[in-house]
Amino acid sequence: MTHSQIKERWARNESTQEWYDLLRLNLDADYFKNRTGVYAIWYTSPNAAPVIKIGKGDIGRKLKDDVSNPSIKDFSSRGTLKVSWVTLPVDKIDGVEAHLMKEYSPILSSNTSAEPISINSITK
Numbered sequence: 001m002t003h004s005q006i007k008e009r010w011a012r013n014e015s016t017q018e019w020y021d022l023l024r025l026n027l028d029a030d031y032f033k034n035r036t037g038v039y040a041i042w043y044t045s046p047n048a049a050p051v052i053k054i055g056k057g058d059i060g061r062k063l064k065d066d067v068s069n070p071s072i073k074d075f076s077s078r079g080t081l082k083v084s085w086v087t088l089p090v091d092k093i094d095g096v097e098a099h100l101m102k103e104y105s106p107i108l109s110s111n112t113s114a115e116p117i118s119i120n121s122i123t124k
Contacts, residue, residue: 032060039085
């Protein structure tokens, strides 16, 4: 089954147009209540921005788990941890996650058997 590319706006700080700093993000904000989709965590460095993790599900709850996870938090010694996400219908989440796993090859990865659903890159 072929899907056309999903075009979504990746979340950024509205006032600065910068990516969100994961460790400074208020994950208890009402904004995150019942917000599901996919997200990416990476760290900034002078030469690259390696993706640490692609996640999915309840974005606020999952990011809270990630902030307290030493396997992720330890990367903050290499650069600022950044995060962005897109809200998606539940039936698209697994496929978009599969696509992003393939596109970004995150450092901490998990296996997925879902058929990839293309989405615009995080940089766009």
